[in-house]
Amino acid sequence: xxxxxxxxxxxxxxxxxxxxxxxxxxxxxxxxxxxxxxxxxxxxxxxxxxxxxxxxxxxxxxxxxxxxxxxxxxxxxxxxxxxxxxxxxxxxxxxxxxxxxxxxxxxxxxxxxxxxxxxxxxxxxxxxxxxxxxxxxxxxxxxxxxxxxxxxxxxxxxxxxx
Amino acid sequence: xxxxxxxxxxxxxxxxxxxxxxxxxxxxxxxxxxxxxxxxxxxxxxxxxxxxxxxxxxxxxxxxxxxxxxxxxxxxxxxxxxxxxxxxxxxxxxxxxxxxxxxxxxxxxxxxxxxxxxxxxxxxxxxxxxxxxxxxxxxxxxxxxxxxxxxxxxxxxxxxxxxxxxxxxxxxxxxxxxxxxxxxxxxxxxxxxxxxxxxxxxxxxxxxxxxxxxxxxxxxxxxxxx
Numbered sequence: 533x534x535x536x537x538x539x540x541x542x543x544x545x546x547x548x549x550x551x552x553x554x555x556x557x558x559x560x561x562x563x564x565x566x567x568x569x570x571x572x573x574x575x576x577x578x579x580x581x582x583x584x585x586x587x588x589x590x591x592x593x594x595x596x597x598x599x600x601x602x603x604x605x606x607x608x609x610x611x612x613x614x615x616x617x618x619x620x621x622x623x624x625x626x627x628x629x630x631x632x633x634x635x636x637x638x639x640x641x642x643x644x645x646x647x648x649x650x651x652x653x654x655x656x657x658x659x660x661x662x663x664x665x666x667x668x669x670x671x672x673x674x675x676x677x678x679x680x681x682x683x684x685x686x687x688x689x690x691x692x693x694x
Numbered sequence: 695x696x697x698x699x700x701x702x703x704x705x706x707x708x709x710x711x712x713x714x715x716x717x718x719x720x721x722x723x724x725x726x727x728x729x730x731x732x733x734x735x736x737x738x739x740x741x742x743x744x745x746x747x748x749x750x751x752x753x754x755x756x757x758x759x760x761x762x763x764x765x766x767x768x769x770x771x772x773x774x775x776x777x778x779x780x781x782x783x784x785x786x787x788x789x790x791x792x793x794x795x796x797x798x799x800x801x802x803x804x805x806x807x808x809x810x811x812x813x814x815x816x817x818x819x820x821x822x823x824x825x826x827x828x829x830x831x832x833x834x835x836x837x838x839x840x841x842x843x844x845x846x847x848x849x850x851x852x853x854x855x856x857x858x859x860x861x862x863x864x865x866x867x868x869x870x871x872x873x874x875x876x877x878x879x880x881x882x883x884x885x886x887x888x889x890x891x892x893x894x895x896x897x898x899x900x901x902x903x904x905x906x907x908x909x910x911x912x913x914x915x916x917x918x919x920x
Contacts, residue, residue, distance in 0.1 A: 612920065616907060617898075624904045631908055635915060652898050653906045656914050663919040665910035675883055 534602050536583050542629035544611050544643040553580055554603045561596055568595065608639060613657035615645045615666070 541547055553576050560571040572581050588598050612632060620628070625642070632640050636658075650666035898906075914920045 614907065616903070618900065618903055621900060624900065624907075627904055628907055628911070631911055635911070636920060652903055654910045656910065656919060658914075658920045661919045663910075663914045663917065665913060667906070675886070679879065679883065 534583075534587065534605060536587065537580075537602060538605075538638055540579060540583075541609075541641060542625050544641045547606055547609055547641050550580065551603065551606050553577065554599050554606070557584075558596065558599050558603070561599070609641050610639060610659070611641050611643045612636065613643045613645060613655075615647050615650055615655035617646075617648050617650045617652055617666075619646050620644050 537550070541550065556575060557568060557571055560567040572584065576584070584595070584598065587593075588595055591598065593601070614628070625644075629642055632642055650668045651671065652667040653665045653670075655666050655669075656663045911920070
């Protein structure tokens with residue numbers, strides 16, 4: 533477990549970004565030590581390069597073993613898809629991620645999908661399960677119920693979704 | 695040599711004698727022929743003259759006969775002319791009056807026949823008209839009744855058709871009204887949705903959005919989805 537790294541990962545975008553950095557470092561290792569150091573210093577985010585250096589020293593691992601170990605852990609992550617109506621801010625990401633890690637586990641990463649059509653709330657997909665908790669869905673249900681209650685002959689209920 | 699000359703002499707003498715005899719016989723035959731020619735010439739001339747005379751006499755005879763026939767014909771013509779002037783003026787008048795009478799009688803008879811035929815025709819036509827009237831009147835009655843029945847049936851059929859068409863149109867109008875109202879409802883719902891979307895999208899704050907997401911996750915956990 534690489535807790536220090538995982539703590540900083542909240543969304544699937546974070547995971548993909550870190551994966552790209554690890555792949556680049558692994559590639560540079562096959563070229564030369566200097567190249568590896570160069571990539572670590574200039575092409576890796578500061579917190580990532582700092583954790584890598586610290587952990588390698590602390591765990592007494594070769595850079596290759598450490599990088600491969602982190603990479604394989606990233607591959608073991610599961611994701612939860614959340615369709616929301618807006619582009620989430622860092623605050624929202626932290627808040628939702630905190631809930632997810634607390635309730636679903638450290639290895640669950642959020643995949644935010646932005647769709648203004650949902651109004652508010654979210655549509656959840658997780659481990660093959662699906663639940664529409666969006667306001668758009670509730671609104672449609674309410675409108676359809678209203679139309680269904682109308683006296684007959686005054687029109688056909690609309691079933692289209694927003 | 696003398697012997698030879700003698701022989702030649704004899705031979706030549708014989709030949710000369712023979713030639714002399716032949717010449718004499720030829721001359722005689724010529725004379726006979728000339729005689730025969732002259733005789734024949736005379737006979738031919740005689741025959742020609744005879745034939746001419748006979749021909750001329752025959753012609754004269756024929757002319758005489760023709761003259762006689764013509765004379766006879768003339769005399770007969772004269773006889774006929776005389777015969778045509780046999781009826782006297784009085785006889786001619788009586789014949790004319792007789793002919794006139796006969797013509798008048800014929801005309802009267804013709805007029806009477808004509809009148810009889812006319813009367814008979816009028817009678818026949820009048821009878822025919824009466825017969826036709828008697829036959830046609832009931833037929834006309836039948837036709838009138840048939841037409842009346844047909845008109846009544848057509849009128850009934852038309853009423854039914856109009857009524858049926860009216861009910862179909864009424865149904866179509868109702869259906870159309872229902873469809874239009876449905877369309878209006880759809881439009882209203884669509885407008886309401888769009889407006890709500892715009893209003894809600896703008897009015898819900900990020901904090902409220904965040905709370906709704908967390909609330910959704912809580913509910914999903916409760917339902918066992920996550």
